Structure formats: structure tokens, C-alpha cells
Amino acid sequence: MEKEFNPFISAGYREPAYFCDRKEESKQLTQLMLNGANVTLFAIRRLGKTGLIHHVFYPYRKNSKIVCIYIDILATNNLAEFTNQLATAIYNRFPPQKTLGKKIMDLFQRFRPVISFDELTGIPSLSLTIQTTAQNENTIGQIFQFLDEQNIKVVFAIDEFQQILEYPEKNTEAILRTQIQFLKNISFIFCGSNQKMMHEIFNSAKRPFFASCTNISLGFINENEYKTFILKKFNENDRTITDECLDFICKFTQLHTFYTQYFCFILFSKNKKENTIEDARETALNILQLNESSYFQYKNLLTTSQWNILCAIAKEEKVYQPQSKKFVTTYQLGTPGLVKKGMDALLKKEIIFYNSGVETPYYEVYDKYLMRWIQYK
Ligand SMILES: Nc1ncnc2c1ncn2[C@@H]1O[C@H](COP(=O)(O)OP(=O)(O)OP(=O)(O)O)[C@@H](O)[C@H]1O
Numbered sequence: 033m034e035k036e037f038n039p040f041i042s043a044g045y046r047e048p049a050y051f052c053d054r055k056e057e058s059k060q061l062t063q064l065m066l067n068g069a070n071v072t073l074f075a076i077r078r079l080g081k082t083g084l085i086h087h088v089f090y091p092y093r094k095n096s097k098i099v100c101i102y103i104d105i106l107a108t109n110n111l112a113e114f115t116n117q118l119a120t121a122i123y124n125r126f127p128p129q130k131t132l133g134k135k136i137m138d139l140f141q142r143f144r145p146v147i148s149f150d151e152l153t154g155i156p157s158l159s160l161t162i163q164t165t166a167q168n169e170n171t172i173g174q175i176f177q178f179l180d181e182q183n184i185k186v187v188f189a190i191d192e193f194q195q196i197l198e199y200p201e202k203n204t205e206a207i208l209r210t211q212i213q214f215l216k217n218i219s220f221i222f223c224g225s226n227q228k229m230m231h232e233i234f235n236s237a238k239r240p241f242f243a244s245c246t247n248i249s250l251g252f253i254n255e256n257e258y259k260t261f262i263l264k265k266f267n268e269n270d271r272t273i274t275d276e277c278l279d280f281i282c283k284f285t286q287l288h289t290f291y292t293q294y295f296c297f298i299l300f301s302k303n304k305k306e307n308t309i310e311d312a313r314e315t316a317l318n319i320l321q322l323n324e325s326s327y328f329q330y331k332n333l334l335t336t337s338q339w340n341i342l343c344a345i346a347k348e349e350k351v352y353q354p355q356s357k358k359f360v361t362t363y364q365l366g367t368p369g370l371v372k373k374g375m376d377a378l379l380k381k382e383i384i385f386y387n388s389g390v391e392t393p394y395y396e397v398y399d400k401y402l403m404r405w406i407q408y409k
Pocket residue numbers: 041042043044045050051052053054075076077078079080081082083084224225226253289290293
């Protein structure tokens with residue numbers, strides 16, 4: 033392993049050595065994918081859905097019998113762009129020098145592809161000639177059919193899948209569902225950062241994808257696992273970290289993956305041989321100061337009532353009954369009706385979220401650093 037490299041990844045995925053735990057979830061997802069099940073991965077924002085997919089795909093990156101292809105469709109605006117993204121990912125995974133790659137290129141030739149190269153990375157992208165929705169459906173169908181007939185298993189992970197709800201083609205869900213339901217050797221992992229939209233697509237009885245996938249819900253990483261991981265990464269780099277320091281980190285970030293990773297990233301970047309609770313406190317202050325201007329922006333973008341509700345939730349950390357007399361009067365929020373209106377706006381702006389994946393659901397502030405900033409102010 034490289035030394036001097038910050039081992040706390042807070043953007044993207046590197047390799048298993050930098051990935052904490054998720055053993056059970058990885059095993060479960062791998063088993064489902066090897067058995068050809070379609071899976072939907074649910075979790076609150078920044079908890080590690082995308083990371084988990086990359087982690088599960090990692091051992092198969094050079095496997096020619098089980099081919100794992102990851103696509104992020106956030107930047108696509110319509111079905112044709114979706115198809116091009118799909119085609120590009122397939123094209124890049126099967127080099128045209130190999131037999132299967134040649135066959136795939138022959139298939140793409142039917143759709144008169146234009147190949148362009150990214151100026152910075154040099155990675156090619158494919159643009160197929162597609163004019164109508166019917167043509168588009170046919171193209172997707174032919175691509176999947178072709179791959180399904182090869183002697184391989186293909187697993188597509190489609191990230192930010194809720195983006196299809198933004199396409200002008202309102203029947204995208206139906207088109208995709210129809211195309212994929214009879215595939216024998218191709219399966220899918222669907223995932224997205226907007227839980228509400230993802231639930232609408234997969235858990236609404238009136239919609240095409242209803243009950244078509246196995247749902248996996250991702251929770252928080254176990255505290256002891258996380259502490260062991262952090263300790264190991266510090267020790268591997270000839271540094272120490274005290275138990276109090278580890279406790280502080282886990283409490284401060286409430287074990288939310290992104291916030292924990294980022295905290296450790298900053299702490300590690302201070303290059304201290306010994307890391308104590310004082311260093312953790314200093315790191316916390318640094319992070320809050322770094323983010324302060326964006327928190328002031330939040331404040332300016334919200335109404336006074338919304339801001340007061342947000343502050344009340346931040347102080348409580350978990351709010352079970354926001355319209356209760358106790359909550360409304362303790363924080364002088366006016367009336368339950370006003371609170372309801374404010375909460376709806378905060379939920380829509382994704383500043384707070386409703387954790388319904390637990391026995392007693394509750395509301396909390398999404399951004400753990402914003403929550404701490406409000407508490408300290
Ligand atoms: N198990 C893990 N160990 C170490 N770091 C992780 C782990 N899971 C995720 N991360 C880190 O946390 C960051 C956030 O994770 P990720 O992007 O996978 O979350 P997400 O649930 O896909 O977020 P979003 O809802 O925004 O799509 C990642 O950049 C990654 O570096």
C-alpha cells in the first residue's frame with residue numbers, strides 16, 4: 033500500500049483496503065447479483081450506496097464471464113441520452129479488439145454511432161442515431177437482447193436512477209421494465225440519491241417497477257467496525273489515535289459515512305504523529321469554519337420560520353413528533369400548522385429527512401456538520 037496517501041476517501045471509490053466493513057451487505061448483494069436477481073439499494077444520502085456497488089463490483093473488474101457495468105445517469109436528460117450512456121459503458125467495457133467487442137461494435141453500427149473522445153481523459157463516448165421514442169425502445173431492446181444471448185452474465189448498476197422521472201418521455205419506466213423483464217443473463221442494481229423518488233418508482237403499486245426487485249436497505253456502519261478501521265489506517269501510517277479521539281469522531285458525525293470519512297480525512301491531513309481528543313476538537317472547529325459561509329447561505333435562503341424549525345430539529349437531533357405541543361412551545365414555533373408547512377419545505381429542499389426505516393420514525397438534519405454548527409452557535 034502507498035504511504036503518505038490519505039487513506040480516508042471522501043469522494044469516489046479506490047480499492048477494498050480503503051473501504052470500511054459492509055461485509056454482510058457486500059455478501060448479500062454479491063449473492064443476489066450472481067443469482068441474477070434485480071436489486072434496489074436504498075439508504076439515506078451519502079451513506080455509501082455508490083461505494084458499496086463499486087466495492088461489490090471490484091473483484092469482477094477483470095472477469096470475462098461476469099461482467100459488471102456501472103452507469104451514473106444523473107447527467108442524462110432524456111431517453112436517448114440514457115441509451116447513449118448505456119452504449120458508451122458497454123463499448124468501454126468490451127474492447128473492440130476482442131471477439132465479443134467486435135460483435136458489439138457490429139451491433140452498434142446498425143445505429144450509426146458517432147464516437148468522440150473526452151478532451152481531458154481521452155475516454156471514448158458513443159452517440160447513436162436515435163430519432164423517435166419507438167426507435168429508442170427498439171435500440172435498448174436490441175442491445176439487451178444481444179448481450180443476453182452471449183455466454184456471459186452481465187450486471188448493470190444504474191445509479192441516480194430517479195433521474196428517469198425527469199425525462200420528457202413519461203413512459204420511461206414502462207419501457208425499461210418491459211425491456212428487462214425477460215432477460216435471462218442480465219440483471220440490474222438500481223440505486224439513487226433521492227430516496228423519495230426511488231420509493232415512488234419501486235414501491236408504488238401503480239407503477240411498472242413495483243415488486244420487481246429485491247430491496248436492500250443500507251444502515252449505518254457499526255461503531256466498533258468503524259473505530260477499528262480508523263485506528264488501523266492511522267497505525268498503518270505510523271500514527272496513533274486515542275480512544276477518546278475515536279469516540280469524539282463517532283459522536284460528532286453520528287457515524288454517517290460521508291461525514292466520518294471527511295472528518296478523518298481532515299484529521300489525517302494535519303500530519304500529526306499522535307492524535308488526541310484535542311486534535312479532534314480542533315478538526316471539528318476547522319470543518320465548521322470551512323463550511324460556515326454555506327450555512328449562512330442556507331439561513332438566507334430559508335424563511336425565518338423554516339430556519340427556526342431547522343434549528344429546533346438540530347438541537348433535538350431526533351424529532352419524533354414535530355407537531356406536538358411540547359416541541360412547538362419549547363422552541364416557540366407558532367402553531368402545529370406552521371410547523372407542518374415549514375417541515376414540508378425543509379423536506380423538499382432535502383435539508384432535513386424523515387428516517388422511516390426504523391421502528392419509530394423520526395426527522396433529523398441531513399448534514400451532520402450543519403447540525404453541529406447550529407448546536408454550537
Ligand atoms: N464503507 C465505506 N468505507 C469507507 N468510505 C466509504 C464507505 N462507504 C462510503 N464511503 C465514502 O463515503 C462517501 C459517500 O459515499 P457514497 O457516495 O457511496 O454514498 P451514497 O449513498 O451513494 O451518496 P448519495 O446518496 O449522495 O448518492 C464516498 O465518497 C466514499 O468515499
